[in-house]
Amino acid sequence: MVKLMEIDYINGPRTDKIFGVSKYQMEIFRRIEGVGWNIIEYDSLMQILEKKYNANSKSGSHSQTTGNRSIYEIKSLKFIEDMGKKTLKTLDKHRYIHTVKNEVKEGNIKHITSQELAYILNSVKLENSIVTCYDLIPWAYDKNRSSIWKENMKGLRLADCIITISEFSKEEIMKYLDYPAERIKIVYPAADHSVYYENRNKEILSKLNISNDQKVVLYVGSEMPRQNVPVLIKAFAELKKKFPDIKLVKIGESQSYRERENILKLIKDLHLHEDVIFAGYVPEEDMPKWYNAADILVYPCAYAGFGLPPLEAMACGTPVITSNTTSLPEVVGDAGIMIDPQDVDLMADKMYEVFTNNSLKEELVKKGLEQSKRFNWEDSAKKTLEIYEEI
Template structure:
């Protein structure tokens, strides 16, 4: 079986969507991928997006094979279905955040919505996302297949060691809270920083480590202004992008993982933290309760004081910490990339 794998930007960086794509498809035996991508031509924000919108449709049209199943691997490439005649098409739609959360009027996203409606099948990552796709896109639920992300347990497993923190000059005696992800407004990092500031009044020896790139225009500058106004310049550390292996080491080095997002289609980082034996606090919104079950502390992501309270409890109550670690390890093992690959192959065969 050969699949036209319409993947967008060619990149070696691993993040939520690219991780999902690579982990599933390296487990699909006897499936040949005709990768259709466009080159990373610029580090200047927006340039690659212009290539995606105006040149990529021509690349796709030229490189597709008529009888192949077409798999568009990201929802923000669904506009291709409006611009290129594609038959036997599956779209992986992780979420529809621009429509469901930001209420965007972006014309490209109007095209994406129309393109999604033309797909013969949609793969999504959670029951929550399935309901949103049905609600906002008006796409039939019986044509939406849920195939959740998972954790590579050969990489993310308990190997508790603080060595990864040395490069960030964090002392052995300091507690460390970790956040992994983007910096766009729905990620709610401003509230996390405010809560962290209040937590320092209770636990002075604590640091906040933020892993990930500044992917949203102007937000990093606002975060740095907020940090300076709270006099936390020495206590909040931005690592930038890290490799998968280093990320696993960081999960294993920290005391607590906090993920206060307002809206997620799924949310892989809480699962990865659990798999490494790190207790998790996350939001009680969108798909996150579906992801973590009873294996994490879930809080109202608008309640900064409640977040402070829960962080303090997990950092000071060893019994609670051990219980959440135990539950987290068990929960993370429920998500398997092998199972996700089997389900993906079944969708290909059905089409």
């Protein structure tokens, strides 16, 4: 009887939300057959506290008021909250090292599913180790030299194999880690073409009180500085001078309290408070509907390990404008409009061009549908299984 290959799947904190990293893991995980899984996860202390807080709030045992607080008090509370989160993350790190040490099995392949967990390799000797490194954004772009990121970089160097998601990310790993090229394997993210396909329909816009005859610019992502959301808002303000009845919908959590504050001030200064709509986190099942309802996706990210939103938008027949930097040309090819992500005027001009030039729009839709077919999760799962077999 042939022994089943088993993977210690070191997956970090449990989460119900699906985006980016968790989507990549989920889509590949559910397509790999013929292996056994020893899933090693944990409930973060922050999640435990949030669940307890929400339960208390629903039962009426806790109330919160902010109406009479000064800006100074609110910012002080935010500072305390941020410090508390950092402390909880440090505690989680030590808890998880202990969990991994106790739950890995001898002889199994050890797959650490994110570079954010690479610190584990400094504390636990793991043979046959793989780390999925999506990008080195904190180190390469943000210039983060915190102790945790020094530990992650050190841990990545100890991995027997690194999986990454683009040629660009592979080059960055080689550059910053001096890691051997032959031990870096590329497994591209993809679109589920049974879910993300052309089905143009604007019904979902009613959830945000947008009428079917209004034009919609869509942005999907966070508000971290590298995403250039302020540039998009300024370009949108220029576009609105030519198309008064147009909306900008932003999907995704902020991930930055300070950036949200700056963006809200910019929106107020440009008198766009009724035209820029924050949809927040959107469940995975609704995302294809939003792509299909949008007239255009603009993704002005300055540094991306891959860039799923442009790919998913193309799969839904939505024209894409994105950055000519990092991995994004690799994802979009010649199927989208590539621009300098800092150029407000050019971004506005290109959006106007897509809205007014039907032949250009049709060409982008056609090329985008074809380009998106180059990436599918079945190929990604097959490639991952091949890497397991090699290890």
